Amino acid sequence: MSREKPKNLWLSRWGFVLAATGSAVGLGNIWKFPYITGEYGGGAFVLMYLACILAIGIPVMITEIALGRRGRGSPLDAIGRVVRENNGNPAWKAVGGMAMLAGFMILCFYVVVAGWAFAYTWKMLDGSLAAPSVEALGAVFESHNANPWALGGWSVLVALLTLLIVGKGVQAGVERAFRWMMPGLAVMLLVLVGYSFSNGSFGEGVAFLFTFDASKLSGEALLAALGHAFFTLSLASGAILTYGSYIPDGQSIARTTFIVAIADTCVALLAGLAIFPVIFANGMDPSAGPGLIFMSLPLAFQQMPFGTAFGVLFFAMVSVAALTSAISMIEAVVAYLNEKHGLSRPRGAALAGAVLLVISLLAMLSFNVGADWKLFGMTLFDGLDYLTSRWMMPLGGILMAILAGYCLRDGIMRDELGLSAGGYALWLFMVRYVSPVMIMLVFLHALGWLGFDPLVRWYWVLGAIGTLAVLGELLRPGMQRARVRA
Numbered sequence: 001m002s003r004e005k006p007k008n009l010w011l012s013r014w015g016f017v018l019a020a021t022g023s024a025v026g027l028g029n030i031w032k033f034p035y036i037t038g039e040y041g042g043g044a045f046v047l048m049y050l051a052c053i054l055a056i057g058i059p060v061m062i063t064e065i066a067l068g069r070r071g072r073g074s075p076l077d078a079i080g081r082v083v084r085e086n087n088g089n090p091a092w093k094a095v096g097g098m099a100m101l102a103g104f105m106i107l108c109f110y111v112v113v114a115g116w117a118f119a120y121t122w123k124m125l126d127g128s129l130a131a132p133s134v135e136a137l138g139a140v141f142e143s144h145n146a147n148p149w150a151l152g153g154w155s156v157l158v159a160l161l162t163l164l165i166v167g168k169g170v171q172a173g174v175e176r177a178f179r180w181m182m183p184g185l186a187v188m189l190l191v192l193v194g195y196s197f198s199n200g201s202f203g204e205g206v207a208f209l210f211t212f213d214a215s216k217l218s219g220e221a222l223l224a225a226l227g228h229a230f231f232t233l234s235l236a237s238g239a240i241l242t243y244g245s246y247i248p249d250g251q252s253i254a255r256t257t258f259i260v261a262i263a264d265t266c267v268a269l270l271a272g273l274a275i276f277p278v279i280f281a282n283g284m285d286p287s288a289g290p291g292l293i294f295m296s297l298p299l300a301f302q303q304m305p306f307g308t309a310f311g312v313l314f315f316a317m318v319s320v321a322a323l324t325s326a327i328s329m330i331e332a333v334v335a336y337l338n339e340k341h342g343l344s345r346p347r348g349a350a351l352a353g354a355v356l357l358v359i360s361l362l363a364m365l366s367f368n369v370g371a372d373w374k375l376f377g378m379t380l381f382d383g384l385d386y387l388t389s390r391w392m393m394p395l396g397g398i399l400m401a402i403l404a405g406y407c408l409r410d411g412i413m414r415d416e417l418g419l420s421a422g423g424y425a426l427w428l429f430m431v432r433y434v435s436p437v438m439i440m441l442v443f444l445h446a447l448g449w450l451g452f453d454p455l456v457r458w459y460w461v462l463g464a465i466g467t468l469a470v471l472g473e474l475l476r477p478g479m480q481r482a483r484v485r486a
């Protein structure tokens with residue numbers, strides 16, 4: 001059994017949990033989840049998203065961490081090593097390459113959104129958010145975006161901070177920052193939910209989030225829910241795999257995954273509960289788009305006691321949460337440059353950072369000067385989000401599931417996961433049949449190749465999983481024998 005020696009390890013038992021939660025909890029939970037839930041009409045979308053977390057996100061996350069720890073390295077090298085240990089095809093490394101590319105592409109638009117959070121911390125302080133209505137706050141958001149110097153300045157600030165931290169090495173910094181940040185964010189969200197409960201249209205908000213209305217389901221919404229499950233757990237983009245490579249042997253991967261996924265989901269649902277009641281109480285349209293939280297929450301801050309101080313703290317927390325996520329997106333690239341090309345961490349960060357600055361500034365221009373620069377009808381900002389969340393990450397997920405479920409020798413993952421027999425069988429069943437089938441069905445449906453609503457008609461799903469299970473069991477011994485001979 002050729003286990004790789006770890007190069008870096010987390011400082012404490014909780015190191016990985018803290019850092020992975022820090023990566024997972026970010027703008028995806030507080031900004032993106034509410035805004036896309038609003039766009040896709042509420043409850044039905046939320047349910048699909050939760051189903052995707054459970055059936056796809058968690059099994060894929062367990063797989064990804066295990067691959068990282070087994071291969072001990074950046075995504076490309078780690079997957080390469082695991083495949084080599086198995087005498088497999090080195091082409092699998094491409095999955096790691098695609099993951100790193102996806103993480104980097106996400107970062108290019110993420111710094112713009114993180115820039116909003118930073119800018120709003122400042123705007124809470126200087127009084128520019130003292131606008132009387134949702135419309136007036138919408139105008140503040142628009143005028144902030146219309147000015148490329150302001151918008152670009154904040155994105156550059158976020159990018160530089162990220163690079164600075166990554167250049168120094170993440171373990172110590174991230175672990176330390178997390179100890180106070182996560183509890184702080186949780187308390188803030190609870191206070192905001194408390195405010196919404198007593199002053200907002202809480203019932204309406206809850207009904208919007210949790211009433212299942214099947215007519216709101218569409219192929220587009222399913223794909224968005226699937227993509228968001230990947231995005232919010234930072235999956236298939238190098239982050240979790242690289243962090244996983246720093247976990248000491250012997251720590252339970254499955255237990256850790258559950259903690260991270262539950263914390264992440266709770267933060268998203270709390271953010272939804274905090275935001276939608278305020279939106280309904282103020283007659284705002286929940287499908288207002290990416291500006292949703294920036295137009296609604298400042299109104300709540302104005303009305304609550306100590307609102308300004310609270311608002312400053314809140315946006316500061318969101319900024320830190322965004323920063324810890326941003327760090328994780330580029331960590332894989334820096335680890336790769338370090339490991340493969342011998343670049344020191346600061347140099348790797350500088351090199352990646354130069355590219356990041358150029359692309360993120362171009363993405364920032366999507367809100368002003370470059371609003372009309374479109375490829376396939378999308379601005380660069382939207383295009384980066386669409387390509388990564390809807391296609392690259394789910395594709396990476398399906399490939400990792402197939403690699404671990406079908407192609408690796410039985411012992412490797414069993415050894416790495418250290419689960420009970422039942423737990424291992426459950427994981428194997430999920431990555432062999434459930435996760436890939438569901439991702440495939442969502443893809444086919446989004447491409448318009450399936451006429452029915454596959455995930456609504458659950459018997460189609462069960463039928464497909466069953467067929468694949470039988471086929472897989474019939475074909476697998478052949479596949480494995482072929483590999484042994486090769």
Ligand code: TRP
Pocket residue numbers: 023024025026027028029102103106230231232233234235236237239325326328329
């Ligand atoms: N999960 C983070 C969020 O919800 C975003 C994030 C961090 C991410 N690292 C990532 C998304 C890597 C995709 C890939 O905000």
